[in-house]
Amino acid sequence: MRVTILGAGGIAGAHAEAIAGLAGRDDAPQAQVTHVVDIDAGRAQAFADQYGVPHHGTSLEALLEAGEVDAVHVCTPPSVHAPAAVAALRAGVHVVVEKPAVLSLAEIDAIAAAEAQAPGGARFTQIVQHRFGHGARQLRRLLDSGELGRAYVATCDTLWFRAPAYFEVPWRGRWETEGGGPTMGHGIHQFDLLLAMLGPWSEVTAMAGRLAREVDTEDVSMALVRFESGAMASVTNSLLSPRETSDLRFDTEAATIEVSHLYGYTDDDWTFTPAPGHEDAAALWSADPAALPSGHLAQLLPTYRAFAAGEAPPITVADARGTLELAAAIYRSAFTGAPVKAGEIGPGDPFYTSMRGTGPAWAPVKEVFA
Structure with missing residues (x-):
């Protein structure tokens, strides 16, 4: 799966390392961070250089339109989570967001509605790594x-x-x-x-x-x-x-x-x-x-297995809403x-x-x- 990380701040590194960790396990589906997107082009380039990401840019919309992403990890400030998640789901792309998932119950309900209509069975999940x-x-x-x-x-x-x-x-x-x-x-x-x-x-x-x-x-x-x-x-x-x-x-x-x-x-x-x-x-x-240990890899391992199998991830939008x-x-x-x-x-x-x-x-x- 081609993974895009949206937002190149501090927590994005934990996502990049966890996705890289999937590659070292025989029981994990193949996934690679192919793009990093940030509104600051210099920060996106620095992140790409640090983690060996082939492509970097400033527009998630362009990647979604080009069909160059299978899953997007939203690592931005929380106010950006909902619009990015809805856009990705409408494009048939799986979404993994950091906590808090969104800023309100209204926003999580909008994401649930987008997931219900998402083409290709795209799914939404939130990082709550302590459960794992x-x-x-x-x-x-x-x-x-x-x-x-x-x-x-x-x-x-x-x-x-x-x-x-x-x-x-x-x-x-x-x-x-x-x-x-x-x-x-x-x-x-x-x-x-x-x-x-x-x-x-x-x-x-x-x-x-x-x-x-x-x-x-x-x-x-x-x-x-x-x-x-x-x-x-x-x-x-x-x-x-x-x-x-x-x-x-x-x-x-x-x-x-x-x-x-x-x-x-x-x-x-x-x-x-x-x-x-x-x-x-x-x-x-x-x-x-x-x-x-509890951490991003512990959650992403069963999450990407579910994505690959076309099944619901272990943490659903309903779990995030609760x-x-x-x-x-x-x-x-x-x-x-x-x-x-x-x-x-x-x-x-x-x-x-x-x-x-x-x-x-x-x-x-x-x-x-x-």
Whole structure:
């Protein structure tokens, strides 16, 4: 497959390396990055030189019209994701986007509509690589089999630190270009994994604040989530935490299962603690030295197998929407002061077209940080 990378910023390198990694595996379909596209021609050329990409340019539309691409990886700022994805799907090209997939539920629904009508069975998927590490796959299997009993309680913490200089990049910290603060741009990876383990959520109560950074969005949010199963979880998303960690904990009838990492994990980052009276459960958990760490290659391997077979990728547009709906619910609850139930946010709701919705109560940045 001929792959185009759209956007030659920092995350694009992870995509190029992962696609190159496919070539080294006997069980992977053939794929090659043949083009890199960026609005900055010099940056596109530098990326092409660094990663050995044969062609570079500034127009995705020209490549789509020429039929020179089978899959496009969208690695641009989030505000560009939706139009690029829709254009590619309409051209019959598979789409892989970085998180967050888009800025609103309205945009993800537009992508779903484009995929439903895409020629040649073109598919859309979002990078949520933490679902694909061995530990997460093992936990999901044990929950599905019932061997861990019911899941009761979970915690999901993305405690990261971003200095003021991080937000000097013009599109960061703005609703119209980034879609939100740490809830959308950072913590979404962790609570996507939370949803992958515990299933559909039913109700959210949340708060958000802009405590320290000169941004339009929040720099901290906290939420309490109830799941359809009855399980309950807390979710914290912060960019003000000097000792950075990404932590998830799941308390079930038979055990506590935890992972603590930062931007990716291996089996060494997981711990399994049997519950009193369930000591035999320790035998359920095991490491796999041959397993890939959570990362882009771990997700792209089954994704490209699905593309090659004409099947749905392991992360569908519906999966991406479910995680995005939780983000929208966190913002809606935080900004309205009311709980939000699953399915409440639809066309006509301000939070359907923008995570900002009716807006936070805080004053404009210049008034607060003058």
